Amino acid sequence: MPRDVPERVAVDGDRLWRSLMELAKIGAYDDAQTGLRGVSRLALTDADADGRRLLVSWMKAAGLTVRVDAVGNIYGRRAGSEQDARPVLIGSHIDSVASAGAFDGCLGVLGGLEIIRTLNERGVTTRRPLEIVAFSDEEGVRFGTDMLGSAVAAGRIALEDAYALKDADGLSFGEELTRIGFAGPHGVRLNPPPHAYLECHIEQGPLLVRSGTDVGVVTGTQGISWQEILVYGRAAHAGATPTEMRIDAGLFAAEIVRHLRDMVESGDFGKLRATVGHLSLHPGDTNIVPARARLTVDLRNPDEDEMVRAEEHLARYLDGLQGVQDGLRITARRMARTSPVAFNARLQAIVTREADSLGLTHAVLMSGAGHDAQEMAAVCPAVMIFARGEYDGISHSPREYSTAESCARAIDLLAATALKLADEE
Incomplete structure (x- = not known):
């Protein structure tokens, strides 16, 4: 490992929290049922476009080279010392369901961005490039197909089929993507594929909070x-x-x-x-x-x-x-x-070792929800880390909540894992 790459870095948890709360203002609404402030940022709506533009501005401010592909996936690339090496890709999504909270998907994207900010501040250069991605329309509630952007990137869904999907008002995905200005010029297929794909997400379940466990090492996803x-x-x-x-x-x-x-x-x-x-x-x-x-x-x-x-x-x-x-x-x-997807066993072992090294208690568990990682697992080794959610892990609701400390712990583990993989031969 190069001398200028530390064993681990601790991200700025307060800054990560501020980023999460700033993004949550876009599409915010007052939920009559719960009395809480929720988030409604459906894919390819004006709110989604505003969230995308904010993310792109943050990526550029962090010195990332930004590209948008033809299905609207947003990538931000940080150079490595070996530019031709396949990158370590970190990501998730920022679109939401109609009545959401501030964390689903957003923690994975903004956590990856916070890792980049921290590496910049410490002057760390990794061997492999690092890339952050926000995939289009992971939730699938508007156009009827979940994990859409990552499924197109992985080749499971053809771009023209994605474009043809329509919402309840008869508006097509392709038309709306163009309307908001995110039908990018770059190809959708990841060729060559990344060295690895990492995703951090709130658990969206009760296991971690009920057991008092810090993080989850995710074995895979359900069908x-x-x-x-x-x-x-x-x-x-x-x-x-x-x-x-x-x-x-x-x-x-x-x-x-x-x-x-x-x-x-x-x-x-x-x-x-x-x-x-x-x-x-x-x-x-x-x-x-x-x-x-x-x-x-x-x-x-x-x-x-x-x-x-x-x-x-x-x-x-x-x-x-x-x-x-x-x-x-x-x-x-x-x-x-x-179909059910099993995540890469070697990457699970790395996450587990890094959690031990950071002194984090961890549980091995399967995801009850679908995630972009299951699409990426078809093209490269992939793994997920779960952050603990409060209130029995309720999600897809304004009640969705994680603490700043839980978010920071999970992103510290994501950073340690990313550094390990980014400096592999």
């Missing part, structure tokens, strides 16, 4: 299956139509929701989790029997075979359900599908 189900019934007058003559789309949608919970509670599909995150009725009037219902289904499973079994069972159930009553019709469309 994810997203479907849109449409139930077609028949509109009718709420008062004048006898119950036995109704084809109530809302009623059958409710039966689907109940059946999904029964699937989970049966234990027949391993560690299955099922969520109906969206349910809408048409025409949506108080005095009309619903003619149509739209619901989204999110299935998660750490076992691919069990996930396939759950998907096949749900398909059979829907087929059978629409035979219950004449005139009832049900369709299902797959929105997104990823």
Whole structure:
């Protein structure tokens, strides 16, 4: 290892916190349900564009060479002593769900930026270049496909297919990317691939906070299956139509929701989790029997075979359900599908050793959520670090919270891991 590269660096936790809070002002709103300040920065909205511009300004201020690719992924590169060496890539995303907090994705991007700032201040030169990336539309809530930017970069989704995705208003990803000014000129494929990909994220779960553990070493991610189900019934007058003559789309949608919970509670599909995150009725009037219902289904499973079994069972159930009553019709469309991903064992071992060296307690655990790291694992060794979240790790909510100390500990570990990898032959 070159003499000017220290064994480890401690980031400025206060500065990292200020950056997180500054970015959280963009898309901020007052949440009526919780009484808290939340963040709504959906992909390719004006708020997302403002967040992107702030990030680019911070990258440039840190001396990074910034490039934006054709799917809107933002990269900032710090030179190494061996410019032709493949870089160590650190990243996540800054887009959010509609009712979010300040940490999901943002900690990974701004934590990487804080590492760069700290190395600059200490005059540290790494052998390999370091790159920070903010991937486009990781959440997937607007255009219906999660991890979109990283999936295009990894080659799982074609750029033209990403451009063609549309939101609920019929606006395409490609049109909106151009509108906000982030359809970049650079190619999307990472060629050659990075030396390694590192991502730090809040856990989005209760294990670390309940056990009082500092950080998590992540072994991989679950499989994810997203479907849109449409139930077609028949509109009718709420008062004048006898119950036995109704084809109530809302009623059958409710039966689907109940059946999904029964699937989970049966234990027949391993560690299955099922969520109906969206349910809408048409025409949506108080005095009309619903003619149509739209619901989204999110299935998660750490076992691919069990996930396939759950998907096949749900398909059979829907087929059978629409035979219950004449005139009832049900369709299902797959929105997104990823298989379980195991992260690189060597990188997990490095993270574990560095956590021991920093005196951090750590747990080995699988992620319940999807992350850009699972896409990057297809093109280079990848690993994740979890920071502890408070309030039982609640996320995708204004209640999402981590302390400045927990964030700094996790980013210190990210920095130690990045330094180790950046100075490998």
